[in-house]
Structure formats: C-alpha cells, structure tokens
Amino acid sequence: MRRLLMHSPIAVALLWILAYLLITLLPLVVMVLHPAPSGRGFWVEFSVALGFIALALMALQFVLTARVNRIESSYGIDILLQFHRYTSIVAFLMVLVHPAILFITQPETLQLLNFPQAPLRAQMAVLATLAFLAMVITTIWRKQLKIPYEPWRASHTILAVLAVGLGFGHGLGVGNYLGYFWKAVLWSGFMLGALWLILYVRLIKPWMMTKRPYLVEEVIPQRGDVWTLALRPYGHNGFTFNPGQFAWLTLNITPLSMREHPFSMSSNGDHPERIEFGIKAIGDFTERIKDIEPGTRAYLDGPYGVFTTELYWDTAGFVLIAGGVGITPIFSILKTAAERKDDRPFLLIYGSKSWDDVTYREELEELKEKLDLEIVHVIRKAEDDWAGETGYVDKDVLEKYIPRHRGSRQYFICAAPVMMDSVERALFDLGVPVTHVHMEHFNLA
Known part of the structure; x- marks a missing residue:
C-alpha cells in the first residue's frame, strides 16, 4: 500500500x-x-x-x-x-x-x-x-x-x-x-x-552550470517564423528528458547573470547528444536567435515540466492539440514516440494562421509513416483552394475528430492562453474527464 x-x-x-x-x-x-x-x-x-x-x-x-x-x-x-x-x-x-x-x-x-x-x-x-x-x-x-x-x-x-x-x-x-x-x-x-x-x-x-556548457551546433529556420536552436553538450554527456519537457536557456552569457529563458525541447528526449529547441521570434531575445553563430556557448537548467506522455504509459492513445509554436513540445512527443515504435494512436489537431505558417509541416507528414498518426490542420486564413478545416479549434472541430469514448485517451494542449482556455472548456463540454486534460503554459515570467 x-x-x-x-x-x-x-x-x-x-x-x-x-x-x-x-x-x-x-x-x-x-x-x-x-x-x-x-x-x-x-x-x-x-x-x-x-x-x-x-x-x-x-x-x-x-x-x-x-x-x-x-x-x-x-x-x-x-x-x-x-x-x-x-x-x-x-x-x-x-x-x-x-x-x-x-x-x-x-x-x-x-x-x-x-x-x-x-x-x-x-x-x-x-x-x-x-x-x-x-x-x-x-x-x-x-x-x-x-x-x-x-x-x-x-x-x-x-x-x-x-x-x-x-x-x-x-x-x-x-x-x-x-x-x-x-x-x-x-x-x-x-x-x-x-x-x-x-x-x-x-x-x-x-x-x-558553468561546469556543464553547451555549444550551438546550428540554427535552422522553420515555417511560422520559428527557429530550431540545436545544442551539443561540451565536455559532458548532456541530459535525457521526457518528451514535452522544457529547460531554462542561458545563451552567450554566464548563468550568474540571471538572464535565462524557458523553452520547450523539440528534439527526441532519448538523445542527449543533441538537444533542440523550437523558438518563435516574438521578442527582443527571440528575435536574435536567427543571428546566433555556431560555437556560441550556452547553458541549460533542466529538464522541467509534467507536460509529457511518459506519465501515461497505460493509456490507449493521445489527442494532441497545438496552436502556433505550441507545436514544439508536441513535436518532441511525436518524434520520441516514432523512434520508440509506439503503436498507440495519436491524433494531432493543429491550429495555424496560414498553411505557410505550419511549423514542422513536412516533418509532421513524415512522422505519419512511422506512427499511427492522424493530423487535422485548422487554418485561420485559408486560401480558396483549401479543403481542410478553417477558423479556430473550437467545439465543433473537436467533436468531429476526437474519439467517441472520451475517456479512452489523454489530451495535451499547448497554445496561446485564449486558445487553451477555449479548448479546455470545449473538452469539458464534450465529456472529457478533467483528469485526462493536460496543458502547457507559455508565460512563466
């Protein structure tokens, strides 16, 4: 007991x-x-x-x-x-x-x-x-x-x-x-x-932390004004993490300066030799990510967070709901599951401003070949020839795609606060148990 x-x-x-x-x-x-x-x-x-x-x-x-x-x-x-x-x-x-x-x-x-x-x-x-x-x-x-x-x-x-x-x-x-x-x-x-x-x-x-530095390996542009910052441990083995977790990043300065920022990892949690972050350019610090040179020293404090599927090994499957750069921790979840050959069903409902703004669009399509993965894109500003869902991820969209047996899966939501609140209310209205809904908030400051 x-x-x-x-x-x-x-x-x-x-x-x-x-x-x-x-x-x-x-x-x-x-x-x-x-x-x-x-x-x-x-x-x-x-x-x-x-x-x-x-x-x-x-x-x-x-x-x-x-x-x-x-x-x-x-x-x-x-x-x-x-x-x-x-x-x-x-x-x-x-x-x-x-x-x-x-x-x-x-x-x-x-x-x-x-x-x-x-x-x-x-x-x-x-x-x-x-x-x-x-x-x-x-x-x-x-x-x-x-x-x-x-x-x-x-x-x-x-x-x-x-x-x-x-x-x-x-x-x-x-x-x-x-x-x-x-x-x-x-x-x-x-x-x-x-x-x-x-x-x-x-x-x-x-x-x-100064004894366990990282070096920037590369900075990769992604759709949606997002940049992948790839780090490699320098002089140590790094750390593994549960997919969906985040770390506090200090870049190009000493950790003693207290200038650190929280970002979700977007890479496979089982590979400490290369840790990637998906960072959207929305502020002074994030706007400068694209200009970071390879070899720049960085420091990480982590991993942190309970927004991870690792805690629910006995569940039948997962419904992942993302908005914009909220795809970052969910992308880590999917990449890790694909390499582990997880055979459970995954449903991704992904809201984006436009089709060109769908971050990791091509990579997500490739993951469909390795996972039992269904992807539903919801585009706010769709072109005339767009045949998929339009507008916002609302109750009607969720009711159309989530499983009939609401409590059979775990639901993970990562998006802007307005979208998360709306989706949370909709899931409750649709009968999803409150204990099955997990959310990741962007703003920790």
Missing part, C-alpha cells in the same frame, strides 16, 4: 500540500508553546498570529521558486508559479492587516509610524512592508510599467530578501514571542533555510 501511494501522482501531490500547510503553521504552533504576554486581548493576539503566518508564507515562497525537482514533478512549474503569486498576495494582505488591527485596538501604536522617532523594530517593519509593496506592484504591473524581465527578476530577489529579513528582524525586536533563546534559534534556522535556497538558486546552481 505504501509503495502504491508513493507512486501515485495524486498522493504525492497531496503529501506536498500537507507538508506546506504544516510548515506554514509550525511557527505559529511554536509561538504558543509558552503562555502569551498578559493583559492583551484577542484581537492583539490575532494580529500577531497573522504576522507570524505571513512571515512563514514569505519564507516558503523561496521554496516554491527554487525549482526543486521532487516538488515540481508533482505539479509543474507553471502551477507552482501561479500558486506562488496567489500565496504572496495572501501573505501581503496579512502583513497589511497585522498593523491595521493594532492601530484600531491600540491607537497609541500609531506613533510608531513616525519613522525618525520610532524604535528600530518599528522601522524594520515599515521598511519590510515597503519592500513587499514594491515587490507586489512591480510583479503585477510589470508589463504596464515596461520593466524588462531580467532587471525585474534581480530586483524581485533583492526585495524578497529585504522583506523577509526585515520582517524577521522586526519579530526579534518585539521579542514577546521570540524572546526565548530556543524560539529565536528555531526561527533563525527557518530563515537561514530560505536564505540558503536563494543563494543556491541564484549563485551556487548557476556556478555549477
């Missing part, structure tokens, strides 16, 4: 959720192991509890963004980052409510907002709150503020460390619950663990 639980993705995911809740509440439990200071009412103690929980949540954010493989493999990085965003907002609201309650129940504490005259513990609380506020604003409205990704990421890390460090300093300074040596030691260990994760992700791991 124990072995079955440890190999069940749902059981493992639930265990991680339980561990997260326990770690979040553990500092609060420790706090109440000693009688509370006398003469304080419920609302004051409630305010203090919110402050400690918020501090624990803030420290745990470093765990969520540390790319811990055991955690990431249970959910996927996109889900973890979404959870990170939401729990950060919850922690921030707790940080705001914590002093608000004190100001209402004990109006004399308002004088602590007089920053020059306030004690150090109050000054640290104000600075921690401002750092947290700046972090929230620059994250939620980063694109509106036109903050480039790399400077935002560096400032995000600095602000997070300041918010957590100053918040902990505030708690130590107040001393009502952290005045005992063993409690201060326990909380210090908690904070040092969070700091270690930051140092590992931002310094130690990038330094280790």
Whole structure:
C-alpha cells in the first residue's frame, strides 16, 4: 500500500500540500508553546498570529521558486508559479492587516509610524512592508510599467530578501514571542533555510552550470517564423528528458547573470547528444536567435515540466492539440514516440494562421509513416483552394475528430492562453474527464 501511494501522482501531490500547510503553521504552533504576554486581548493576539503566518508564507515562497525537482514533478512549474503569486498576495494582505488591527485596538501604536522617532523594530517593519509593496506592484504591473524581465527578476530577489529579513528582524525586536533563546534559534534556522535556497538558486546552481556548457551546433529556420536552436553538450554527456519537457536557456552569457529563458525541447528526449529547441521570434531575445553563430556557448537548467506522455504509459492513445509554436513540445512527443515504435494512436489537431505558417509541416507528414498518426490542420486564413478545416479549434472541430469514448485517451494542449482556455472548456463540454486534460503554459515570467 505504501509503495502504491508513493507512486501515485495524486498522493504525492497531496503529501506536498500537507507538508506546506504544516510548515506554514509550525511557527505559529511554536509561538504558543509558552503562555502569551498578559493583559492583551484577542484581537492583539490575532494580529500577531497573522504576522507570524505571513512571515512563514514569505519564507516558503523561496521554496516554491527554487525549482526543486521532487516538488515540481508533482505539479509543474507553471502551477507552482501561479500558486506562488496567489500565496504572496495572501501573505501581503496579512502583513497589511497585522498593523491595521493594532492601530484600531491600540491607537497609541500609531506613533510608531513616525519613522525618525520610532524604535528600530518599528522601522524594520515599515521598511519590510515597503519592500513587499514594491515587490507586489512591480510583479503585477510589470508589463504596464515596461520593466524588462531580467532587471525585474534581480530586483524581485533583492526585495524578497529585504522583506523577509526585515520582517524577521522586526519579530526579534518585539521579542514577546521570540524572546526565548530556543524560539529565536528555531526561527533563525527557518530563515537561514530560505536564505540558503536563494543563494543556491541564484549563485551556487548557476556556478555549477558553468561546469556543464553547451555549444550551438546550428540554427535552422522553420515555417511560422520559428527557429530550431540545436545544442551539443561540451565536455559532458548532456541530459535525457521526457518528451514535452522544457529547460531554462542561458545563451552567450554566464548563468550568474540571471538572464535565462524557458523553452520547450523539440528534439527526441532519448538523445542527449543533441538537444533542440523550437523558438518563435516574438521578442527582443527571440528575435536574435536567427543571428546566433555556431560555437556560441550556452547553458541549460533542466529538464522541467509534467507536460509529457511518459506519465501515461497505460493509456490507449493521445489527442494532441497545438496552436502556433505550441507545436514544439508536441513535436518532441511525436518524434520520441516514432523512434520508440509506439503503436498507440495519436491524433494531432493543429491550429495555424496560414498553411505557410505550419511549423514542422513536412516533418509532421513524415512522422505519419512511422506512427499511427492522424493530423487535422485548422487554418485561420485559408486560401480558396483549401479543403481542410478553417477558423479556430473550437467545439465543433473537436467533436468531429476526437474519439467517441472520451475517456479512452489523454489530451495535451499547448497554445496561446485564449486558445487553451477555449479548448479546455470545449473538452469539458464534450465529456472529457478533467483528469485526462493536460496543458502547457507559455508565460512563466
């Protein structure tokens, strides 16, 4: 029974959720192991509890963004980052409510907002709150503020460390619950663990990556303004990956610069000697891919992601739904399956702007000779002589082609957010079990 639980993705995911809740509440439990200071009412103690929980949540954010493989493999990085965003907002609201309650129940504490005259513990609380506020604003409205990704990421890390460090300093300074040596030691260990994760992700791991470089072998133009970037490991054996996974790519600079970008692998996952990425030219970094010279040094952090057919070896077949460059991880799935001589049925429904924009068009046709593969192209702007499906991948198209027994296959969707949301709703309306639908999101920033 124990072995079955440890190999069940749902059981493992639930265990991680339980561990997260326990770690979040553990500092609060420790706090109440000693009688509370006398003469304080419920609302004051409630305010203090919110402050400690918020501090624990803030420290745990470093765990969520540390790319811990055991955690990431249970959910996927996109889900973890979404959870990170939401729990950060919850922690921030707790940080705001914590002093608000004190100001209402004990109006004399308002004088602590007089920053020059306030004690150090109050000054640290104000600075921690401002750092947290700046972090929230620059994250939620980063694109509106036109903050480039790399400077935002560096400032995000600095602000997070300041918010957590100053918040902990505030708690130590107040001393009502952290005045005992063993409690201060326990909380210090908690904070040092969070700091270690930051140092590992931002310094130690990038330094280790410098020992495993890759070299650009070639850059191949594809249809749809997509470029295949082919890398070969230099001085090491590279890594294998599950088809459909992605890696963080650092190109032509040191990994310590923190200028990395996530891209899905498009090559066969069983061949570490050559790793390929399908990259569409849609931004400053991606527009320069076509100009990268062979021999350029690169670094990879991966593989990551749970958007892979490897987890469903016992399924009867697969329905793969792609839009535009979303074909990249699905192309990896099909190439790997072809070389492994997978005899299960594959249905690919592929939405493209035009027939000329169908990325890997010829290669996909060749795969039909090696796989039980049916391809349905859906063209938005079709020529007059186009006899296939036109418009968008909608409910009518899906109902026409997906198997009659909806739960007999696994469904993988990778496209722009609007298309993924539309396809997801359509599949649910058509009776596809929610547990059989898997999606890969483009934007991880």
